[in-house]
Amino acid sequence: MKDSRKTRSAGPLTYRGDAIPATTTDQRLLESRGPADWVHTDPWRVLRIQSEFVEGFGLLSEVGHAVSVFGSARSKPGTPHYELSQEIGGKLATSGYTVITGGGPGLMEAANRGAQEAGGTSIGLGIELPFEQSLNDHIDIGVTFRYFFVRKTMFVKYSQAFVVLPGGFGTMDELFEAITLVQTGKVTRFPVVLVGSRFWKGLRDWIRDSLLEEGTISPDDPDLMHLTDDADEVVDIIRKSHVDLARREFEAGRVADEAADLQAAERASDS
Numbered sequence: 001m002k003d004s005r006k007t008r009s010a011g012p013l014t015y016r017g018d019a020i021p022a023t024t025t026d027q028r029l030l031e032s033r034g035p036a037d038w039v040h041t042d043p044w045r046v047l048r049i050q051s052e053f054v055e056g057f058g059l060l061s062e063v064g065h066a067v068s069v070f071g072s073a074r075s076k077p078g079t080p081h082y083e084l085s086q087e088i089g090g091k092l093a094t095s096g097y098t099v100i101t102g103g104g105p106g107l108m109e110a111a112n113r114g115a116q117e118a119g120g121t122s123i124g125l126g127i128e129l130p131f132e133q134s135l136n137d138h139i140d141i142g143v144t145f146r147y148f149f150v151r152k153t154m155f156v157k158y159s160q161a162f163v164v165l166p167g168g169f170g171t172m173d174e175l176f177e178a179i180t181l182v183q184t185g186k187v188t189r190f191p192v193v194l195v196g197s198r199f200w201k202g203l204r205d206w207i208r209d210s211l212l213e214e215g216t217i218s219p220d221d222p223d224l225m226h227l228t229d230d231a232d233e234v235v236d237i238i239r240k241s242h243v244d245l246a247r248r249e250f251e252a253g254r255v256a257d258e259a260a261d262l263q264a265a266e267r268a269s270d271s
């Protein structure tokens with residue numbers, strides 16, 4: 001027999017008769033104001049972290065081939081490293097790569113500027129810092145993260161390569177994060193290119209003379225990093241590795257997208 005009591009649907013739920021709540025879900029959401037200390041608890045932070053991933057993946061997943069460029073936040077326009085970073089940004093852009101940086105000043109700004117001036121796509125993944133700072137003026141698409149580790153995932157997930165110019169602790173952090181991921185096989189697809197042989201010489205020597213000598217890294221590990229002073233060579237190294245990767249994927253039978261990828265990479269390499 002048909003139930004003649006009053007009925008209320010609330011999403012997938014159905015209430016009848018005395019079970020119908022006094023208020024609707026919307027009413028309770030919009031009208032309730034309780035203690036607010038839960039916004040400073042870890043479960044709430046987890047949701048915020050999740051939303052940063054959603055925002056980042058949503059923004060970057062359709063970007064196409066991209067290269068992340070890292071380097072000092074403190075280098076000034078007109079200095080040799082600034083100009084080199086700008087040139088690299090420009091050459092990457094004309095080779096079809098989107099340029100991603102940390103969105104800040106210095107060598108990040110230089111790479112974004114080079115990419116933008118060359119008509120490419122320039123992306124800045126900024127980070128909330130304790131002092132006032134906005135994204136640099138040469139960014140087409142920008143997002144500012146609260147959490148360093150979420151932002152780092154974006155650099156790795158959406159880049160074809162890492163280019164690392166001279167910098168301080170932030171740059172070293174990014175370099176060693178990338179190298180560790182490559183060394184441990186967590187990422188297999190990208191080269192790490194150090195730019196500035198005078199700057200990096202001490203670190204390269206120390207890696208060979210101390211780490212290798214002490215046996216804390218494997219004999220092949222120093223070769224995980226390429227070293228150059230030349231913007232064209234940066235692009236060449238990245239293209240070659242891109243072609244190699246596409247070929248490996250193709251040979252492994254992952255055909256559909258990779259076939260197009262291989263053709264695109266080979267075209268870029270020939271141009």
Ligand SMILES: CC(C)=CCNc1ncnc2c1ncn2[C@@H]1O[C@H](COP(=O)(O)O)[C@@H](O)[C@H]1O
Pocket residue numbers: 069070071072073074101102103104105108126127129133166167168169170171172174
């Ligand atoms: C003037 C000043 C210190 C601004 C700091 N503003 C920043 N904005 C965005 N990313 C940053 C900033 N500082 C450090 N980073 C991150 O760390 C690297 C540079 O740090 P550093 O200057 O090498 O150690 C960059 O590649 C970037 O991803």
